[in-house]
Amino acid sequence: MGRLFVLTLEGNIYSCKHCGIHLAHSENIVSKSFQCSHGKAYLFRKVVNVTSCEIENRMMMTGMHTVADIFCVCCGSNETAHEMSQKYKEGKSVLERFKICGPDVSHYSASHDIHVAGSDVDDV
8 A cells, every 4th residue: 555645734624434534625625516426526626545447438417528436545435536528627536425524524425316327516
């Protein structure tokens, strides 16, 4: 296993729900208005302690996008990241809320009513 990052900046840290490792800092949130197959998600400009799969084309709500799923380097939990073709999304990562712990140590829950074929933005 490679080097693990601990986010030491004061403020709001988002962590893996399964193992608690740091994934992102609130200062890197681009949007809190993403909708994924399991509910809401956040778009981050930078995440740490993740590894990615192969890049693939995937049909999303706004059309075909190039994406790569990411996984927690500590426990392997799939964190669902997307590098999408719309310019403001390129190189960014989407973390589904139900797979992370919020800064207040809350666990977000999955919405079982949502069955979307992919992740995409509600609004920016």
